[in-house]
Amino acid sequence: MTLRTSGNAASATPTDQGVGPLLRAWREQRRVSQLELALRADSSARHISFIETGRSRPSEEMVLRLAEHLDVPVRERNPLLLAAGYAPRYPETPLDDPALDALRSGMERLIQGYEPYPALVVDAMYDVHAANRGILMLLDGIPEHLLTPPLNAMRLTLHPEGLAPRIRNLREWRGHLLAQMDRQIALRRSEPLRRLHEEVAAYPVPEEKPGAEPAEPVPYFALPMQIEHEGRVLSFISSISTFNTPMDVTVAELAIETFLPADPATVKYLQSMVP
Known part of the structure; x- marks a missing residue:
């Protein structure tokens, strides 16, 4: 997609x-x-x-x-x-430019090949350029106003009408995402990114559901995102990939985020959904 x-x-x-x-x-x-x-x-x-x-x-x-x-x-x-008095070296080619057809189709094939596990492509502002069916599964039931392009991964995850109420370990996952944005702001010195950080950090954190049982403790090797889906709790470890030695601004700011199942139950459930 x-x-x-x-x-x-x-x-x-x-x-x-x-x-x-x-x-x-x-x-x-x-x-x-x-x-x-x-x-x-x-x-x-x-x-x-x-x-x-x-x-x-x-x-x-x-x-x-x-x-x-x-x-x-x-x-x-x-x-x-x-x-320094020299010509710019790095172009900024729109992602829909024919010159990037091979790159765009390659990323599409990559995230589709990762199915049924979720994967998406984002830019430096966390705007989503492509997403596979694993991501769309997690977005089922999200209000339409949050799904209107341009879709922003940070807004969608932390908004109280987005994924936030479904994330069982929201406080930990929210802290991870905000810290990730802090590092990007320090690296890029981007005012638009800083404003996005201020916006999502100000979102209210949904209260825990009365009587909700904590997720069963599992010895994970990295902080997982534990998210409810159709009565189940799915656990994912996030991994982010970027391009080596990019020579174009657009390409340099793209990242492919994949979500690896963090426990056997999540693997079994996702694989059961494969046609």
């Missing part, structure tokens, strides 16, 4: 002070010293200092090398190049 989504998070704007202040800001955010960065980038602390203060203009190769070692998101590397 392919879902229409909104645009990606806004990118940073290069300053008129050159690339130095931008690189210094990324280095300080990553808590890396000039010497450590120099060692990583096969340079010298003196040269890094000169770049940051504007006394030396880095080559295009050096800008990209420093960005790589500072783990600067692909979206933010174009502003670094522009600030």
